Structure formats: structure tokens, C-alpha cells
Amino acid sequence: MTNILILGAHGHIATLARKQLLKDSDARLTLFLRNAKRIKDADSKRETVVDGDAANANELADAMKGQDVVYANLAGHNIEAQATAVVTAMHTAGVKRLIWISTLGIYDEVPGAFGKWNHQMLDGGYLETYGAAAHVIESSDLDYTVIRPAWLSNEDSVSYELTGRNDAFKGTEVSRKSIADLVTKIALQPSQHVRESLGVDKPGTEGDKPSFY
Numbered sequence: 001m002t003n004i005l006i007l008g009a010h011g012h013i014a015t016l017a018r019k020q021l022l023k024d025s026d027a028r029l030t031l032f033l034r035n036a037k038r039i040k041d042a043d044s045k046r047e048t049v050v051d052g053d054a055a056n057a058n059e060l061a062d063a064m065k066g067q068d069v070v071y072a073n074l075a076g077h078n079i080e081a082q083a084t085a086v087v088t089a090m091h092t093a094g095v096k097r098l099i100w101i102s103t104l105g106i107y108d109e110v111p112g113a114f115g116k117w118n119h120q121m122l123d124g125g126y127l128e129t130y131g132a133a134a135h136v137i138e139s140s141d142l143d144y145t146v147i148r149p150a151w152l153s154n155e156d157s158v159s160y161e162l163t164g165r166n167d168a169f170k171g172t173e174v175s176r177k178s179i180a181d182l183v184t185k186i187a188l189q190p191s192q193h194v195r196e197s198l199g200v201d202k203p204g205t206e207g208d209k210p211s212f213y
Helices: 012-024 059-066 078-095 112-122 125-139 176-190
Strands: 003-007 028-033 047-051 069-072 097-101 143-149 151-153 162-165 171-173 196-203
Touching: 003 012, 012 028, 012 176, 028 059, 028 143, 069 078, 069 125, 069 176, 078 097, 078 125, 097 125, 097 176, 112 125, 125 143, 125 176, 143 176, 151 176, 171 176, 176 196
Parallel strands: 003 028, 003 069, 028 047, 069 097, 097 143, 143 196, 151 171
Antiparallel strands: 162 196
């Protein structure tokens, strides 16, 4: 039985991944978040809810004990500090496998007019901090997978393609449900995509910007 720790467990993608993991596997989940009372539907037989701060390496290390996979769906201006705390805590707890959600554009890998638009929308504190956080993860000795979604939609479908770290990004958008599906597949088959950074988009969505802008 796989033990999976979800950091930022109240987030939209994390919630979708959590429900899919419960449905598609017998994995046991630890749900780590600020204000744990926000999760009101935990399955007491398979889920443990932990109230904690993802920038606190000691709290993280306690939650990581006995875990097989850490899935981090974190956000905020201090994302680099959170990344540093996650790496430190994983070393302390002796856990190697990490799935880390980032964003497109951190390597300036988005070409053309969409790349320019993406910079206009995300420069000035977002791309820079998320890029710095990804650098912390990629500079570690962890068995990480960095996931770089295109602009996120709430479309109720799963359709996505992957690009590598050194590939040009393709489409402009992807559903949160698709990212949750990718996270679930990697968490349940953790030998996949080790030490890779994956761009994720919905095929056929190339353009100057996402359809919902």
C-alpha cells in the first residue's frame, strides 16, 4: 500500500487528485494544509489530516515520516522558502520521491506571441519566484518530477500532452482535471518521469493566449 503526502491539500488540483487517488487505488493519504478544518470530508479509514505550515521544515518532516511519495501543490510569495523547507524535510524524513507543481515559462520555454503574453501576465514576482523554487527542487538529489501546467481551466475533461524541459511549450491551456490525472498516475507509478520537468498542455490549444482570455 502506497503512502502519499499531499501538501496544500485544499487546493483545487490537489482536491481533484485526492479524489482520483481514493477512487483508483488503495493508497493512504496524508492531507497537509493550513487550517485543517477546511477539509470536512476526510475518509477516516484512509486519510489523515494535518494542520501545518509548508515553510516549516520540522512540521513537514513530521508529516513525511513513513511516506512513499510527496506531492506538493503549493503557492504563495514564499514559494522558494517552501521549496527549501520541503527539500530539507524530505532529507530529514528519508523520503526521496517528490511531485512538484510549478508553472509554464520558468525556463523562458514558451515561444512566440503566447510567450510574450505569458511574460506580460506573469513577470514581476510570479515567474521569478516559481522559477527560483523549481531551481531549488532541481538542484536537490531528490527523485523529483516538476510539472509545468499551461493556463488552467475548469473544463470537465482529461486531455493533455507533455513536453520536456528543453522543448518549446506547445498549447496555451489545460484543465485542472488533466493535471490531477497526471499527478495521480505518477504518484501510483513513481518510477515514471524521475528527475524530469514536464510541460503540460491540451493538444490543439496553440495560439496567442488561452481561449478564456
